[in-house]
Amino acid sequence: MSSLDFIALLPILTLAGFALFAMLQIAFFRRLDIAAVMCGGGCVAALGGVFAASSVAPRTITSLLIIDGYGLFYAGLIVLATAIVTTLSYGYVVKQNAEQEECEEYFVLLLLAGLGAVVLTAAGHFVSFFLGLELMSVSLYGLIGYFRIRRRPIEAAVKYLILSAASSAFLLFGMALMYFQTGTMEFVRLGTAMTTAAGGDRMFVTGMAMTLVAFGFKLAVAPFHMWTPDVYEGAPAPVTAFIATASKGAIFALLLRYFTQVNSGHDPALWWIFSMIAVVSMFTGNLLALLQQNVKRILAYSSIAHLGYLLVAFLAAGPLAVEAVTFYLVAYFVTTLGAFGVVSILTKPAEGSDASDADHLEDYRGLFWTRPWLSASLTLMLLSLAGIPLTVGFLGKFYIIAAGVHASLWLLVIVLMLNSVIGLFYYLRMIVVMAATTSTQGTFLPRHATGPDEWAAVFSLTVLTLLLIGIGIYPDTLIRLIQTLALS
Amino acid sequence: MLIWLILIPLLAGPLAWLSERRGAHWPRFISIGALALDLALTLGMWSRYQESSAVSPQPWISSLMMPWIPRWGISIHLGMDGISLLLIALSGLLGIMAVLTSWAEIRDRVGFFHLNVLWVLAGVIGVFLALDLFLFFVFWEVMLVPMYFLISIWGHEHRVYAATKFFLFTQGGSLLLLIAILALVLFHAEQTAVLTFDYEDLLATRLDPVVAMWLMLGFFAAFAVKLPVVPFHTWLPDAHTEAPTGGSVLLAGLLLKTGAYGLLRFTIPLFPEASQSFAPIAFALAVIGILYGAVLAFAQYDLKRLVAYSSISHLGFVLLGLYAWNGLALRGAVMQMLAHGISTGALFMLAGALQERFHTRDIQQLGGLWATVPKMAAIALFFAIASLGLPGLGNFVGEFLVLAGSYQVSIISTVLATLGLVAAAVYSLALMQRTFYGPVEAPHQGRSSGLSGHVPDLSRSALAMFGVMIALQVWLGLYPQPVLMMAGASIERLQALTAASAIVLKR
Numbered sequence: 001m002s003s004l005d006f007i008a009l010l011p012i013l014t015l016a017g018f019a020l021f022a023m024l025q026i027a028f029f030r031r032l033d034i035a036a037v038m039c040g041g042g043c044v045a046a047l048g049g050v051f052a053a054s055s056v057a058p059r060t061i062t063s064l065l066i067i068d069g070y071g072l073f074y075a076g077l078i079v080l081a082t083a084i085v086t087t088l089s090y091g092y093v094v095k096q097n098a099e100q101e102e103c104e105e106y107f108v109l110l111l112l113a114g115l116g117a118v119v120l121t122a123a124g125h126f127v128s129f130f131l132g133l134e135l136m137s138v139s140l141y142g143l144i145g146y147f148r149i150r151r152r153p154i155e156a157a158v159k160y161l162i163l164s165a166a167s168s169a170f171l172l173f174g175m176a177l178m179y180f181q182t183g184t185m186e187f188v189r190l191g192t193a194m195t196t197a198a199g200g201d202r203m204f205v206t207g208m209a210m211t212l213v214a215f216g217f218k219l220a221v222a223p224f225h226m227w228t229p230d231v232y233e234g235a236p237a238p239v240t241a242f243i244a245t246a247s248k249g250a251i252f253a254l255l256l257r258y259f260t261q262v263n264s265g266h267d268p269a270l271w272w273i274f275s276m277i278a279v280v281s282m283f284t285g286n287l288l289a290l291l292q293q294n295v296k297r298i299l300a301y302s303s304i305a306h307l308g309y310l311l312v313a314f315l316a317a318g319p320l321a322v323e324a325v326t327f328y329l330v331a332y333f334v335t336t337l338g339a340f341g342v343v344s345i346l347t348k349p350a351e352g353s354d355a356s357d358a359d360h361l362e363d364y365r366g367l368f369w370t371r372p373w374l375s376a377s378l379t380l381m382l383l384s385l386a387g388i389p390l391t392v393g394f395l396g397k398f399y400i401i402a403a404g405v406h407a408s409l410w411l412l413v414i415v416l417m418l419n420s421v422i423g424l425f426y427y428l429r430m431i432v433v434m435a436a437t438t439s440t441q442g443t444f445l446p447r448h449a450t451g452p453d454e455w456a457a458v459f460s461l462t463v464l465t466l467l468l469i470g471i472g473i474y475p476d477t478l479i480r481l482i483q484t485l486a487l488s
Numbered sequence: 489m490l491i492w493l494i495l496i497p498l499l500a501g502p503l504a505w506l507s508e509r510r511g512a513h514w515p516r517f518i519s520i521g522a523l524a525l526d527l528a529l530t531l532g533m534w535s536r537y538q539e540s541s542a543v544s545p546q547p548w549i550s551s552l553m554m555p556w557i558p559r560w561g562i563s564i565h566l567g568m569d570g571i572s573l574l575l576i577a578l579s580g581l582l583g584i585m586a587v588l589t590s591w592a593e594i595r596d597r598v599g600f601f602h603l604n605v606l607w608v609l610a611g612v613i614g615v616f617l618a619l620d621l622f623l624f625f626v627f628w629e630v631m632l633v634p635m636y637f638l639i640s641i642w643g644h645e646h647r648v649y650a651a652t653k654f655f656l657f658t659q660g661g662s663l664l665l666l667i668a669i670l671a672l673v674l675f676h677a678e679q680t681a682v683l684t685f686d687y688e689d690l691l692a693t694r695l696d697p698v699v700a701m702w703l704m705l706g707f708f709a710a711f712a713v714k715l716p717v718v719p720f721h722t723w724l725p726d727a728h729t730e731a732p733t734g735g736s737v738l739l740a741g742l743l744l745k746t747g748a749y750g751l752l753r754f755t756i757p758l759f760p761e762a763s764q765s766f767a768p769i770a771f772a773l774a775v776i777g778i779l780y781g782a783v784l785a786f787a788q789y790d791l792k793r794l795v796a797y798s799s800i801s802h803l804g805f806v807l808l809g810l811y812a813w814n815g816l817a818l819r820g821a822v823m824q825m826l827a828h829g830i831s832t833g834a835l836f837m838l839a840g841a842l843q844e845r846f847h848t849r850d851i852q853q854l855g856g857l858w859a860t861v862p863k864m865a866a867i868a869l870f871f872a873i874a875s876l877g878l879p880g881l882g883n884f885v886g887e888f889l890v891l892a893g894s895y896q897v898s899i900i901s902t903v904l905a906t907l908g909l910v911a912a913a914v915y916s917l918a919l920m921q922r923t924f925y926g927p928v929e930a931p932h933q934g935r936s937s938g939l940s941g942h943v944p945d946l947s948r949s950a951l952a953m954f955g956v957m958i959a960l961q962v963w964l965g966l967y968p969q970p971v972l973m974m975a976g977a978s979i980e981r982l983q984a985l986t987a988a989s990a991i992v993l994k995r
Contacts, residue, residue: 369597388633389626398666402560405670417663424659425652428636432648435641437596479559 001061008059008067010049011075012122015115018042019108026104036090039107043083043114050076054485063186066124066257069485073326074121074253077333081246082114084337084460088238091454092344096147096236096355106146113139113242117250124261126175126185129254133171133218136247137164143242144235150353156234163227167217174210177203187261194262208262208270218251221277221311222284225304229292232300237347237357240296241340244303245333252310256325259314274315279415281308286422296359298426299339302385305423306332312416313400316407319487323479324399326486330478331384331396334471338381338464342374345457367434375434377465384468386427387420392471490552490566493529493576494614496522497583501606508599515602519587522606526613527580534573534974547981549573556623561673561684565620569978571752571822572616574971575745578829579616581960582741583609586734588953589837593733593844594642601642601734604634608738615746621669622685624754625662628710628746632658635743638735639727650723650730657723661713668706672758675699691757691985704759704766711755714747715803718777728796729849733840736792740799740836741829748806748825752982756813760986763811770811771894771901777804779904782911786918791839791849794919795832798875801908802828802883808905809890813986815979817893822975824886827964831874831883834957838868841950842923845943851919856928861945865924867954874961876916877909882964 006013022038050072058068089110093103116136123129141164145157179185181204182193194204216224232240259270285305292298310332313324346358346367358364367375384393397420404413471478500522507514537549551567568576586605594601611631618624632655640651669685676693677683684690695703713720724744728736756763763770781801788794802824809821841864842857843849858865874881877888887909895902946954964971 383633389629394626394629398670401667402670402674405667406674413667417660417667420663421656421660424656428652428655432640432652435637437641474556476557476559479557483559 004056005059005061008053008056008061009065010052011046011072011079011118012049012065012115014046014049015042015079015111015118018045019111019115022104022108022111026108030102030104032093032103033090035104035107036086036093039111040083040086042111043079043086046079046114046118047076047083050079060124064125064128065119065122067122070257070322070487071121071253073482073485074249074329075118077330078114078117078121078246078250081249081333081337082110082117082242084341084464085238085242085246086110087456087460088241088337088341088344089236091451091457092236092238092347094453095347095451096350103146106143109139109142109146110242113143114246117246120250121253123254124187124257126179129258130168130171130175132250133214134168136250137168140164140239140243140247143239144231146239147236147350150350150355152234152354152356153236154234156231159227159234160231163217167214167224170210170217171214174207174212174214177207177210181207187258190262205267205269209273211258212270212273215251215255216277219248219255219307220300220304221307222281222304223277225281225284228304229288229297229300232303233294233296233356233359237296237340237344237359240299241337241344244299244336244340248303248307249329249333252307252314252325252329256314256322260317271315274311275412278308278311278315278412281305281311282415282419286419286426289426290422292426293361294359295343295361295364295430296357298430299336302423302426303336305419306385308419309397309400309416312409312412313403315412316403316409318403318407320406321403322487323482324403326482327399327475327479328396330482331392331471334464334467335381335384335391335393338461338468339378339385341457341461341464342378342381345374345454345461346371361430361433364430364434365436369437374461377461379431379434380465380468382427382430384472386424390469390472392468392475395472395475489529489533490550490568490617491564493526493617494566494610496526496529497606497610497613501603501610504602504606505599508597512595512598515599516587516591519602519606520584523580523583523587523609526609527577527584530573530577530580533568534577537573537974551619556620560622561682561686562622563620563686564623565686566617566623567619568617569981570974570976571749571978574822574826574974575616575749576613578745578826579609579612579742581956582737582829582833585833585837585953585957586737588949589737589840590732590734593840597641601638604637605734605738607631607634608638609742612738612742612746616749619687620685621673621687621690621754624687625666625669628665628750629659629662631743631746632662635735635739638738639731642732642735643730644732645730646726647730650726654723654727657713657720658710661710661720664706665710668703671699671706672703687754693758695759697761700759700762701765704755704762707755707758708751708766711747711750712773714750715744715807716747716777716800717773717807718780718800718804719773721777721781721800724800725793725796728799728836729790729792733836733843736836736840737833740796741833744799744803745825745829748803748810748821751807751810752818752821756810757982757985763813763986767811767813768898770807771898774804774807774811775901775904775908777801777807778908779804779911782908782915786911786915789851791842791851791854791919791923792836794851794915795835795839798835798912798915799828799832801912802832802875804908805887805890805905808894808901812890812894812897813983814893814896815976815983816889817897818979818983819972819975820886820889820891820893822886822979823882823889823964823968823971826971827874827882827886827961830957830960830964831871831881834867834871834954835875837953838864838871841946851922854923855926856924858924859928860943863945863951867946867958868924869920870958870961872916872920874965876912880962880965882961882968885965885968 054072060066097103113136116132119132141161145153147153220228282305285301289298289301313321384391387394387397504515504518548567548569554564556562556564608631611627614627618627636651636655640647716724778801781797785794785797806821806824809817874883877884891902
C-alpha cells in the first residue's frame, strides 16, 4: 500500500482512530462532555479526511474498498449526519440520564456506527460489505437499547437484533451461493460473470434475491418493513434519526453501486421485483401512516414511503437517476434529521421505566403558540417531506419525477403522485395539531425550557432549517457538487 | 422592478409578524402599506405603458430574466403584459380589502394572520408574472400553504376539514401539472437538445397529437381544480364557507382567477391543437358549471355557500370564453374575472359583516333586515344586482362579451349558458328577498335584542370600502374601454401564438 492509499483511507482511519481513542480515554476517566466532543470531533476530522481523500480519488484499495467521488460524497454526508446526531444526542442523554448512569460509551457506539456506514459507502467486495454492515448493526443494537432500565428501548433493541440477524443470515447465504457459482466476491467480477453463462444460472439468481432481502430489511421497504415503526418508536430520538438517515443512506448508496456493477439493470425479473417493492412501499407507508397517533411512528411509516419514492428514481437508471437519488437523499437527510431533532429537543426529562419521548400527537398541540421557532422549524420539515416548493424536499421530488418521466416510467410516476397526495394528509394533520388554538385538556402542555446542554442541538436544528430553505431556494451549488463528485 | 412587486409583500410578511409585539394595529398598517405600494407601482406602470404603447408596442410591458438553476435551464423569468397587469391591480385592491375587512374580525394572532395574507398575495402576484414554468409552479404552490393556514386557524366550525380538502384537491391537480411540465420540458429537450423551462421557448415544441393531448390534460387538471370546473369543484363551497372573511375574499377574488389565468397563458397556447379538439368538452363542462352552480346557489341557506356556488356559475362563463378563443370572448373572460373578483369579494365582505352582527349565516334565521341595517342592505342589493348581470355594471360587460364571442363558436352552448343569466337573477333576488325584505324574523330579533338591543349598521370606513368597489363596478360597466384596450393587445398576441391552428370555428 502506498501513502496515497493511506490518504484515500483517511475518512475511515480517522473515524476508527477517534473511536479507539475515545474508548481508551473512557477507561481512564469518564466525562460525558469529553466523550461527546470526541465523537463530534471525530466526525469533523473525518470530513476533513473526505476532502483529503477526494484529491487522490478514484482509487481501489486492495480489492475490498473503492474510494471514488461517489462513495466519498456519501461518506461526507454520513459523517455530517453523525455529527448532527452527536449534537442531538448530547442534550438528550443529559436529560434522560436521571439515574446518573455512565453514558460515555453511547458516543463510542455512535462513532462506530458511523464508521460502519462509511465503510459501506466504499465497499466493493462482499467482505467489506458484510463488515461494514455488521459494524453498523451491532453498534445500533447497543444504541437502541442504551437506556436499558426502560421497557420500550429494550423491546425495540431486541426486535432490531433478531430481525437484523435474520436478514444478515439471508445476506450471507446469498453471498455464499453467488460465490459458489462464480468464485469471486468482488462486485465488478460478479458483474462480468453475470454477463457470461453463470448469469442465467438459478443458483446465482437465488443468491441475488437473497441479498435483495437483506437490502429490503435494512432499507425498511415493504414487505420487509415490519420492524420499522416499533424500532423508531422505542429507540431514543437521536438514534432513530441515525437509523433513518445515515444507516439507510449508506445502504442505498451501496445498493446503487452493487446493482449498477453486478446487474447493470438488465434483468427484467429483478426490475419487476423492485417496481413492486416500490409501489407496495409507497402505499403501505402512506396508508398506514394515516392511522398513527404517534409522531415517531408517523415518521417511520413516512420513511417507508420515501424509500419507495427513492426506488422509483433507482429504477429509472442512468446518470440522471444517480443524480436524482443523491439529491433526494441529501434532502431526506436534512429533513429527517431536523424532524427527529425537534422530537429530541421536545422530549422531557425521563421519569421511571415507562418513559417515552415526546412523540404523542397531543404533545404537539398548540406548539405553534408556545414554542413558535421550534414548531416553525418542524412545520418546514413536514412541508419538505410533503414536497412543497421552496423547501429542499420539493426539489428532491422534482428530481425523482424528472428521472421517472425521463425513463418513461409513467405508471410509477402516477403512483408516486397519488402517494404524495395521501402523504400530504398526515403531514397536514400534524401541522394542524401544532397550530391548534384550543386544547382538549383546556390548556396546552407546559413547556420546559431548553437547557444549556441542548444548545448544540438547537444550533444543529438551526443549521438544518437554514439548509432546508437555502438549498430549496438556491440548489445550484449542491447540484454542481453532486455532479462533480457523485457522477465522476 | 417586477421582482419588487413580489418581494414587497414577501418581505412585509415577516415584518408584519414581528411588529405584532408593538401593538395589534402594526401588522395591519404594514400590510396595507405594502399592498398600497404594490398597487401604486402597478398603476404607475399602467399609466406609463399607455403613454409609451402609442409609440412602440412591445410584447411585454416589463420583463425580467435572471438565471436561477442553470442545471435544469430554470431562470427567474418574469413578464408583465396587459392581462397580468390588470390581475395584479386586482390583487392589490382585494388584498387591501381583505386586510380592512379583517380589521375587527381577526383579533387573535394578528401578526401571523397578516403574514399569511401577504404571502398568499405574493404567491398570486408571482403566478401572474412567472414566465418560467418551474417558477410558475413554485408560486402556484407557495400560495397554497398560507391559504391553508388562513382557513385552518381563523376559519369557522369545520375549518380543518375544509382546509385539508382544499389543500389535497389542489395538490393533486398540481402534481399532475408538475409531471406534465417535466414531460413537456424533456420532450422539448429531446427535440432541440436544450433543457429549458422557459415559456417562450417551450411554445415552439412540436408534439405528437396523442402526447400533446395527455400533457394538455395534465395542465388542464391543475387549473380546472382551481377554477373550478364542475367535477373538481367540491372543495370550493367548503373552503369558501369555512374561511374567515378576508380569506374568502382572497380565495374567491384571486385564487380562482389563477386557474383561469393558467388556462389562458399556458394550457391553450402551449397545446393549441389539443385544446382545440378538447374545446367541445370544455364547453360542455362550462355550461354544466354555469347551470349547476346557479341551481345549487339557489338551494343554499348558508349565505357564504350561496355566494360560493354562484362563483362556480360565474367562472363557467370564464371557461366558456377562454375555450371560444376569439377576441370578443377572451376580452369578456378577462372582464368577467375582474368584475367577479370585485362583486364576489364585496358579497363575502357583506356576509362577514352580517355574521359579525347576527352571529349566523343562515338565511332562514335572517329576514327583513332592511329595517335594521339599511345601508348594508342597499349595498347588498347593488352587488346582488351586479352579480346577476345588470347592464351598466361590470359583470354584464364580461358575460355579454363572452356570450357574443362563444355564439360564433357554439350556438348551443351559448344558448344554454344564457339560461345561467336567468338563474343568476333568480338566486340573487331570492337572496335579497329572504334576507333583507319580508317580515322581520323572530330568531334574529331575539338574538340581537338579547345582546344589545340594536344592531349597528355599517361604519363609515366600511362604507368607504364598499364605495370604492361600487365605483369600480360602475366604471367597469360604463366605461370598460381602458380595461379592454389593456387586455386587448395581450389577447391578440396570445391569439397570434396559436394562429397556425387557431380554434376558429368552422360552422
